[in-house]
Amino acid sequence: MIANFATVLGEWRSLASGLVNTIWICALSGAASLILAVPVSLLLVTRRRALRAAARAGVDVMRAIPFLMLLFIVYYCLPALHVRLSSWTCGLTALIAYNTAYVAEILRGAWAHLPREQEEAGRAFGYAGLALYRRIILPQILIATGPVLGNQMITLVKNSAFLMVITIPDLTFMANQVQAIYFVPFETLLVAVALYWLICMAIEWAVRGMDRVAVVRGHE
């Protein structure tokens, strides 16, 4: 077994490139979906009924289907509609769209639980519309949802492993390739699991850092 681990470590370049791909795919998708989730969460509470119903339906469908299903729909169905995308574009689009629906629902839920007085105090000071949202509501939502967003980020990392199915060289794809070449499946995949664990520990560590900021700002 030690010899097998030595074989795996000899292939560290492949695993490292997979790890780097997984990290930047997740960082990019996480950031993009957090930004996109803000307008989507606003659509979920808009007074225009048709718009709200459409946003609600979209978010609910995303939250009811497996990520792999969405990935295949983007990967196989768009070319049938004469939209040709590279597997990278497909993968990132699907990952961002899927994650945006979940984050939007998290933001909407946090807003619903925010004390109304905050909003009213903001209005009393002359804030309205976008400024009210951006300066008063959004900062509080982000602080309140820190741990939940962290969990969602971990889910995103785990969903990103599905991208191997459409041949994107992420950590799982590279680990699978190394194990198939050298036939050391147990050791290779164990190393991959350890690397995923490290990524998730880093996310949890970041969330704890955010919690400290929240406490400093007077949130419990």
Next chain:
Amino acid sequence: MTWSSLLADLARGALTTLTVSLSGIALGTVLGLMLALVRVGRVPVAAQAVTTWVSVIRATPMVTLVLLVFFGLPGLGIRMSPVAAAIVTILMNTSVFQAEIWRAALLDFPRGQLEAARAGGMTRAVTFRRIVFPQVWRASLPALVNEMTLVIKGSPAVAVIGVVDLTRVAVRITTVTYEPMRPFLTAAAIYVVVVMVLLRAQHATERRLVARYGTL
């Protein structure tokens, strides 16, 4: 491909998805409860081991885990068919999440009741069976159903090792007919229905429990 043969194929795939998911969930509930009891009961060494195990498996993608179980475990002399490997993977995955759900409910359990049971002369096993469990499962129900929907949504990972589940059936049909829209959108609709049915069943059960016990 006619609608009837398309639906028949997808139904077979959906059956595999449900069989694999539900077996994994059922076994995972039992294992998850045991893991939670080890942690809450602070069993020396074992509790620490469970904590680490939960942390590692929680961070492992289902795809990576299923590859490890199917390709990796034979290296340790544990050989399984794809379907068995799929069930074991789901069991490993869901048991650690369910362990966290049970643990939260157990830690929330009022101490007064435990003391009353002890004063009444109940042993720990009897207290658990007659006092703790009947209340704790009700409190955990919403989170457990939520976890079940997560398992269903993670289950396509088992297609990677060749289990012909709902997702893989849709891929197979597409590679034969070169017509992706119908199989994929229908398969997606089946997933939506399965998840909705689970959530409806949970709401109905909750309502019945609230009507009977006043609270969950």
